[in-house]
Amino acid sequence: MKKITLDGRKADSRKDFHLYVKKKLSLPEYYGCNLDALADCLGDISEETQITLTHFDEFQAKLGAYHKGFIRVFEDMAKENPNIKFKCK
Numbered sequence: 001m002k003k004i005t006l007d008g009r010k011a012d013s014r015k016d017f018h019l020y021v022k023k024k025l026s027l028p029e030y031y032g033c034n035l036d037a038l039a040d041c042l043g044d045i046s047e048e049t050q051i052t053l054t055h056f057d058e059f060q061a062k063l064g065a066y067h068k069g070f071i072r073v074f075e076d077m078a079k080e081n082p083n084i085k086f087k088c089k
Contacts, residue, residue, distance in 0.1 A: 002049045008059025014066055025051075035069045042077035042084060049084055056088045
């Protein structure tokens, strides 16, 4: 199983966190840096992958209400794509 840790402290802005996620998850070059594009790319993951978001409190504080969108996408895609496991710490 592939294990990926996303550090919530890296969420200095929406754009920065999207770029960070793109790099950490090796998303394609055409990744649109928005929540719909994230969902699309997570749906394409074919290898069993554990994604863990650490430092959730800082992530929430830095992104405000937008953090809910990120979490929702990861949780929804973990339900839809059996290859994805997601948790927050």
